[in-house]
Amino acid sequence: MQALEGEGVPKLKPEELESRRREIVDAARECFLRSGFHQTTTDEICRTASITPGGLYHYFASKEEIISAVIQQSSRDVADRMREMTEEPHDARSAFREAGLLFMQAIHGPDVDNVTRLDVEIFAEALKNPKLAEISREAWGLRRDRLESLIRRGMKEGIYDAESVNPKGLASLLMAVMIGLRIGKLLMKEEFDLDGAVDSLFQLQTGRLVVNIPDAELPSVAMQAPRA
Numbered sequence: 001m002q003a004l005e006g007e008g009v010p011k012l013k014p015e016e017l018e019s020r021r022r023e024i025v026d027a028a029r030e031c032f033l034r035s036g037f038h039q040t041t042t043d044e045i046c047r048t049a050s051i052t053p054g055g056l057y058h059y060f061a062s063k064e065e066i067i068s069a070v071i072q073q074s075s076r077d078v079a080d081r082m083r084e085m086t087e088e089p090h091d092a093r094s095a096f097r098e099a100g101l102l103f104m105q106a107i108h109g110p111d112v113d114n115v116t117r118l119d120v121e122i123f124a125e126a127l128k129n130p131k132l133a134e135i136s137r138e139a140w141g142l143r144r145d146r147l148e149s150l151i152r153r154g155m156k157e158g159i160y161d162a163e164s165v166n167p168k169g170l171a172s173l174l175m176a177v178m179i180g181l182r183i184g185k186l187l188m189k190e191e192f193d194l195d196g197a198v199d200s201l202f203q204l205q206t207g208r209l210v211v212n213i214p215d216a217e218l219p220s221v222a223m224q225a226p227r228a
Helices: 014-035 042-049 052-060 063-087 092-107 113-124 130-156 167-191 194-205 220-225
Strands: none
Touching: 014 042, 014 063, 014 113, 014 167, 042 052, 042 063, 042 130, 063 092, 063 113, 092 167, 092 194, 113 130, 113 167, 130 167, 130 194, 167 194
16 A cells, blocks of 8 residues: 555656545545445545545545546546447447447446445435536436437448437437436346336337337427438
């Protein structure tokens, strides 16, 4: 374990400052996942990050700044992984397979319930904290943008019908479904058929889940929704 940093933080190069800041953010996220946002104290973060309170406040002025940094960093990490997995494959079909694999790894990950608990706690806090709400919207917006980019790539390569698909709307729907799946798993535990729900989602996404409703029409609000 590295020595604790005191209030007299040594002069560091910009890249060293950024590296140390990232270490603190990672330590804070570990604490939030373990104890929750409200229950985590700055002392707990300091112990995990091997830094004194004075050293911590050299990087962050408040606990709110720390949680904001955790939200932003987590979002960038997910967006970066999505970009790598959706842009590097040679064709859109391979990109969709990579994105599906990323989603399955996340939904079945060992920390998924703790991550969901933290997300729900942040959602609740954002309802009464405008600054945190804005940061949270931007963070989830990055995820939606990556999904939308993948969908647009699919439209160009003929996977989606460019005349009928609203890429931003579909990306928003898929993101909402992914959030809902995690919350359902957390709340209902073994009563929630996660694998069945995921399978149904992919059947729906690939057009294999067919519903025959004679004379069915889209809701008027969907009919009028502009396509980006």
